[in-house]
Amino acid sequence: MQTILLNPVSDETAIDRAAALLRAGEVVGMPTETVYGLGANAFDTAAVAKIFAAKGRPQDNPLIVHIADPDALEQVSASIPESAKRLAEAFWPGPLTMVLPRADSIPDAVTAGLPTVGVRLPSHPIARALIRQAGVPVAAPSANRSGRPSTTTAAHVLEDMGGRIPAVLEGGPCQVGVESTIVSLAGERPRLLRPGGISLEQLRAVLGEVVLDRAVREQIGDDVQVSAPGMKYRHYAPNAPVTVVCGEPERTAVYIQKHLTNETGVLCFTEFAYLFEMHEMRTMGTALDPLTQARRIFDALRSFDETRVQEIYAQCPADDGIGLAVANRLKKAAGFQVVNVV
Numbered sequence: 001m002q003t004i005l006l007n008p009v010s011d012e013t014a015i016d017r018a019a020a021l022l023r024a025g026e027v028v029g030m031p032t033e034t035v036y037g038l039g040a041n042a043f044d045t046a047a048v049a050k051i052f053a054a055k056g057r058p059q060d061n062p063l064i065v066h067i068a069d070p071d072a073l074e075q076v077s078a079s080i081p082e083s084a085k086r087l088a089e090a091f092w093p094g095p096l097t098m099v100l101p102r103a104d105s106i107p108d109a110v111t112a113g114l115p116t117v118g119v120r121l122p123s124h125p126i127a128r129a130l131i132r133q134a135g136v137p138v139a140a141p142s143a144n145r146s147g148r149p150s151t152t153t154a155a156h157v158l159e160d161m162g163g164r165i166p167a168v169l170e171g172g173p174c175q176v177g178v179e180s181t182i183v184s185l186a187g188e189r190p191r192l193l194r195p196g197g198i199s200l201e202q203l204r205a206v207l208g209e210v211v212l213d214r215a216v217r218e219q220i221g222d223d224v225q226v227s228a229p230g231m232k233y234r235h236y237a238p239n240a241p242v243t244v245v246c247g248e249p250e251r252t253a254v255y256i257q258k259h260l261t262n263e264t265g266v267l268c269f270t271e272f273a274y275l276f277e278m279h280e281m282r283t284m285g286t287a288l289d290p291l292t293q294a295r296r297i298f299d300a301l302r303s304f305d306e307t308r309v310q311e312i313y314a315q316c317p318a319d320d321g322i323g324l325a326v327a328n329r330l331k332k333a334a335g336f337q338v339v340n341v342v
Contacts, residue, residue: 003162005154007170008126015126018169019133027051029143029157030130031171032122034095034180034197035298036151037066037140038165039130042076048109048139054164056146063110063139064097064118064180068131076119076137078103083185083207090206093123095176095197099184110139116186126171142179143168149236149301149333152177156302177295178325183210192216195325197294216328219336235332238304238312240265242334246316246327247341249287255341256313265309267300267330272315280307287315290323297326301333 006014018028022039025047030039038054040047042065052059065076070088073080077100084098102117111117122128131138142150143157151157152174161168181196183203191211192200203210245252253272260266265280269287282300285292304312314330316338317323331338 001163001166003158003165004167005158005170006167009170014169015129015133018130018167019135021166022047022130022134022136022138025050026167027054027165028130029151029154029161029165029168030127030138030140031124031154031169031174032066032127032140033124033174034122034176034178035174036143036154036157036168036171037127037138038143038157038161039066039138039140041134042066042110042137042139043105043107044136045107045109048107050165051139051141052109054161055141055144057141058146059109060112061141062112062114062118063141064120064182065106065110066127066131066138066140067119067121068128070121072137073100073119073121074103076103076106076117077101081185083190086206087183087185087203088121091198091202092121093128094121095123095180096120097180097182097194097196099182099186099193101186116184118182120180124171126169130169147235147237149238149298150179152295152298156299159302173295175295177297178322178329181325195322195328197322197325199321200324201321216324217331236298236301236329237333237335238301240304240309240312242301242312242314242330242337244314244316244327244330244334244338245341246338249315251341252315255339256315259313261311263308263310265304265307265312267304267312267314269315280304280309284326287317290317290321290326293317293326294322297329 008014097118097120154170176197181198182194184191266276270283284296
């Protein structure tokens with residue numbers, strides 16, 4: 001299979017062609033504001049199966065359903081609690097996924113057989129235009145091979161999915177850079193399942209109490225059934241093993257410097273780059289700039305695969321605001337191999 005790049009800037013038929021592929025039961029790489037997704041008709045079990053095949057994704061890892069307009073929520077969810085309406089008013093369109101009771105229209109293949117479904121309304125205009133033109137909600141995980149760092153450019157998608165899917169829709173670099181926040185509203189209390197572009201603090205400002213799921217900060221067993229993607233298995237990982245170093249930035253930089261070998265790669269805050277100039281080093285923004293960290297993190301991790309490094313040390317951001325999402329992705333990439341420096 002040859003994978004073509006469809007660019008709406010140079011081809012006014014690009015979105016129509018991508019939508020036609022979705023209606024025909026095919027899979028399309030699509031931009032969102034968070035990361036690029038691997039989209040298929042959420043109502044079509046056979047099309048959804050092609051997502052899992054292209055990614056090599058475990059079947060018990062549920063997918064997120066993307067809609068283009070708030071009214072479409074009724075097509076995919078059996079009931080919409082008042083808390084969901086408040087969150088939608090505050091954060092949609094945007095990088096927030098809500099886990100809700102699923103409608104009968106959503107097949108088991110999307111939800112891993114669970115009675116719930118994750119739903120979000122992306123803010124990327126090309127993503128919304130594609131979903132509207134296709135006329136169906138779109139199930140889409142990140143458009144990377146399973147376990148690899150997520151894709152934040154169309155070039156990343158082609159690198160991982162070339163020959164596996166018929167087309168990738170160009171939408172420029174992703175503006176958020178980490179996947180959406182996932183909050184479950186299906187239990188007695190709202191529960192943060194995955195941190196992302198909407199912070200825990202922002203959720204609590206709207207909902208009050210929000211429980212932080214343990215999967216955010218620690219590894220859970222592969223035998224545990226989860227209700228959202230990214231909660232188990234090793235994710236976001238480059239080829240070389242990663243060690244995440246947590247603590248005050250000055251101390252973590254010194255720790256990493258003391259443990260370097262000729263085969264070590266370093267992912268660090270910009271202000272400490274001078275310490276690692278003789279090594280394979282990538283920066284992710286300053287220690288006080290988690291928004292830049294989020295935009296750079298996956299590109300940096302992916303780039304180490306083009307080098308000969310045998311191990312990677314990464315400084316860990318503070319876990320407030322969107323920093324919690326960046327820290328989560330780094331720890332997932334490391335399989336929660338973490339050093340705490342005090």
